Amino acid sequence: MKIHFIAIGGSAMHNLALALAHKGYSITGSDDVIFEPSKGRLEAQGLLPAVFGWFPEKLNNDLDAVVLGMHAKADNPELLKAQELGLKIYSYPEFLYEQSKHKTRVVIGGSHGKTTITSMILHVLNYNDIDVDYMVGAQLEGFERMVHLTEDNDFIVLEGDEYLSSPIDRRPKFHLYQPNIALLSGIAWDHINVFPTYANYVEQFQIFVDCIVRGGSITYNEEDLEVAKVVESSENAIRKFPYNTPDHKVVDGVTFLETPEGDMPVEIFGKHNLNNLAGAKWICQQMGVDEAEFYEAIASFKGASKRMEKIAEGQDKIAYKDFAHSPSKVKATTNAVKEQYPNRRLVACLELHTYSSLNAEFLQEYKGALDAADVAMVFYSPKAVKIKQLDEVTSNQIADAFQRDDVQVFTDPNSFQDQLFATDFDNTALLLMSSGNYGGLNFEKVKEYFS
Structure with missing residues (x-):
């Protein structure tokens, strides 16, 4: 497939471009400015635009699709040319769904903790040699990219962001994934430029829960009263699994997690991170990892980049x-x-x-x-x-x-x-x-x- 990226330099966009190139797709892209590390990573794979700027002549009928990033504006010259040619235009989350519609989609949502929980899940799966597709919002130790896509893997793990999908698609990203397995970590008002009232913001999470496919599941932080209210009031025909912060103690600057096998030291700390760990455990168990395997793997998790x-x-x-x-x-x-x-x-x-x-x-x-x-x-x-x-x-x-x-x-x-x-x-x-x-x-x- 031939795919063109409008605003290829974004953190998420360039990782998707790298993932598709790794998958064997033919990738081109444009942007008006690209900073490190995106610039160096694109250049290393031969995907860095030769000249920065917008060039409508890059758009032609040979393209199978265009992926539109949030950095672009609605009047972007390349976007206008793509629309004129009638090309298929995807937002970032739309394209991820297109790549995963025949897989079991695991989506991690919430105002906070979603990157850490997604990272924990991927760390545990990787430790146990379970291959999955994924998209996560931080660079992880032991992972080459923040996006990985294949034809063969059964699962895809997606960090579900509530921000807008593209300049011409004002839906929150996580409304587009249609999860089979979902998690909701917390709700705390954010992005007020898009969601001007708290009620409007909470509504996006209600829609997210209702987007879970029939017969799917929602794992949710019952300690967050707004999360509990949203999940428990949903009439969607899904299974609901609450979780809370596990018992733990801190001794001489080291956090010990209480497990069936006894107290276990972990690299992470803080009530919120241990709460994230509990949610990750539930998801991993739904993906075939038993409790003992989870604890063995999570003991070595040090956190996502820029997260504690x-x-x-x-x-x-x-x-x-x-x-x-x-x-x-x-x-x-x-x-x-x-x-x-x-x-x-x-x-x-x-x-x-x-x-x-x-x-x-x-x-x-x-x-x-x-x-x-x-x-x-x-x-x-x-x-x-x-x-x-x-x-x-x-x-x-x-x-x-x-x-x-x-x-x-x-x-x-x-x-x-x-x-x-x-x-x-x-x-x-x-x-x-x-x-x-x-x-x-x-x-x-x-x-x-x-x-």
């Missing part, structure tokens, strides 16, 4: 970075680090980077999110606020939102870095939470301070 990722450790100090940016994720991650290292000072740094987190009204959702930290630092870029065409956000508004008189707010990346590197890190746990990079934080320098 240990970046440096010294004798009495440790540093983590995490993708957390929404209020619920920030609170869970901060609490987890404090619970793991109760006798160390916790310095928690958060970058407000997304559309939602920079919205003056949504800021109130962060109340108490950094309470577990001994030192709380928040960075945001006023320039980013302008680019997103949002109302101005002041440092005082941010301090008020977190309900901490001592929160330190920075708008200049140099000032933030100066303050960070002037900090005494003895007997300290440092937590860096962001979906960005704090305006160019030197993470290598952070490692030096903790070595």
